[in-house]
Amino acid sequence: MSAPNPARRNERTRRAILDATLALLAETGYADLTIGAIAARAGAGRQTIYRWWGGKGAIVLDALVDAVEVTGMTLADSGDLAADLRLVLRATVAEFADPRISETTRAITIETLIDADLAGQVRDRLLRPQLDAVKDRLRAGQRAGQVRDDLNLDLAVELLFGPLYHRWLLRTGPLTERYADGLVDLAVAAMRPAH
Missing domain, CATH: 1.10.357.10 (Tetracycline Repressor, domain 2)
Structure with missing residues (x-):
């Protein structure tokens, strides 16, 4: 499974899928999370999700990375x-x-x-x-x-x-x-x- 290609995606659909993933994780947990449930919540096709991500782990990773904004992360330097x-x-x-x-x-x-x-x-x-x-x-x-x-x-x-x-x-x-x-x-x- 390769990293999703952002050039192939509609941003509004991508955002809806990631938001649906995070909402469902909070409601049902990872074990009960399904691609079908994500697709239904996001109003997207299952085929779209599989084409862009390939599986549950990859979409959850994208949702988590998007939610925590890890790029450019720095720690405070209080001197201590x-x-x-x-x-x-x-x-x-x-x-x-x-x-x-x-x-x-x-x-x-x-x-x-x-x-x-x-x-x-x-x-x-x-x-x-x-x-x-x-x-x-x-x-x-x-x-x-x-x-x-x-x-x-x-x-x-x-x-x-x-x-x-x-x-x-x-x-x-x-x-x-x-x-x-x-x-x-x-x-x-x-x-x-x-x-």
Whole structure:
């Protein structure tokens, strides 16, 4: 399945389909979402949806990307690296605590395990902009002397988010602000320049 070709689409129909997808996700959840229901709600043909997206995972991804506007994402730089990172990890914990968002994210994650193209799109269009924003904030921390110059920033971002995703995906423990803050404290301690 390839990325949808925007040149082939009527914008009003596309918008109606994405809006219908988000509305139905909120009402029924991912498991009960069907292309037929999206088509009926949007007033579009099922063939149109399959031609533009190919399947449920791809349309949900487009709807999510469109809803969160991930392009050009930046993090606030208060001058306090730990405080800025706590805000990001706490927001992630809050998203995972929302049953509808968590269910949709979990379902998309499962689909990425069997669909390499969808996995690449989720990574590049939904996750990468967010992770790159954190990486840019860490780079600013390097310039400010808060983060070691030799730090591998990609690895540092994984250090921050990896345990959070692991705990969420495998349900190994509660996701709380306290847990998010603890991850930030450990990561920031590991990233500080040696004095």
